[in-house]
Amino acid sequence: LCDSLILWLQTFNTAQSCKDVQDLTNGVAMAQVLHEIDAAWFDKPWLNRIKEDVGDNWRIKASNLKKVLQGIMDYYHEFLGQQISEDLLPDLSRISEHSDPVELGRLLQLILGCAVNCEKKQEHIQVIMTLEESVQHVVMAAIQELMSKEIV
Amino acid sequence: DPSMKAGATSEGVLANFFNSLLSKKTGSPG
Numbered sequence: 001l002c003d004s005l006i007l008w009l010q011t012f013n014t015a016q017s018c019k020d021v022q023d024l025t026n027g028v029a030m031a032q033v034l035h036e037i038d039a040a041w042f043d044k045p046w047l048n049r050i051k052e053d054v055g056d057n058w059r060i061k062a063s064n065l066k067k068v069l070q071g072i073m074d075y076y077h078e079f080l081g082q083q084i085s086e087d088l089l090p091d092l093s094r095i096s097e098h099s100d101p102v103e104l105g106r107l108l109q110l111i112l113g114c115a116v117n118c119e120k121k122q123e124h125i126q127v128i129m130t131l132e133e134s135v136q137h138v139v140m141a142a143i144q145e146l147m148s149k150e151i152v
Numbered sequence: 153d154p155s156m157k158a159g160a161t162s163e164g165v166l167a168n169f170f171n172s173l174l175s176k177k178t179g180s181p182g
Binding site: 116129 | 169
């Protein structure tokens with residue numbers, strides 16, 4: 001899941017690199033992707049709260065990831081009218097401290113959910129349909145899992 | 153050719169799925 005969703009993330013025009021798991025653990029690239037997905041919701045003031053100069057400081061990474069996840073949860077709740085199921089929520093400490101790809105994959109899956117339900121979803125879905133078939137299958141399975149666990 | 157058939161089926165499944173997503177109302181749950 002993580003590898004496929006990283007490939008999907010690379011289709012966004014972010015200042016921060018989305019090359020691999022390490023690039024994503026500080027939360028900066030994911031925040032920039034969310035801003036591209038819905039700039040009205042994940043606006044500049046929200047984006048400016050994500051600290052970019054992180055280095056190896058796991059505390060700042062954890063703080064950024066918490067803001068990203070809180071932003072996503074608010075989006076699901078307010079815009080999509082859903083509560084995210086507990087078993088879809090990532091363990092952020094495992095991402096910030098151990099660069100865990102499984103937990104990072106869960107976070108990316110939630111970002112995917114934002115993309116395929118937002119106002120510009122047509123654009124994002126069409127981009128997904130240009131990806132390699134094997135990646136599309138993983139993305140489809142990820143979306144189906146989100147849909148099957150929706151709590152309205 | 154079975155492998156070509158499988159490939160076409162897989163593409164069809166993907167296309168159906170993503171097209172159904174496109175027709176879903178924006179912001180609404182699944």
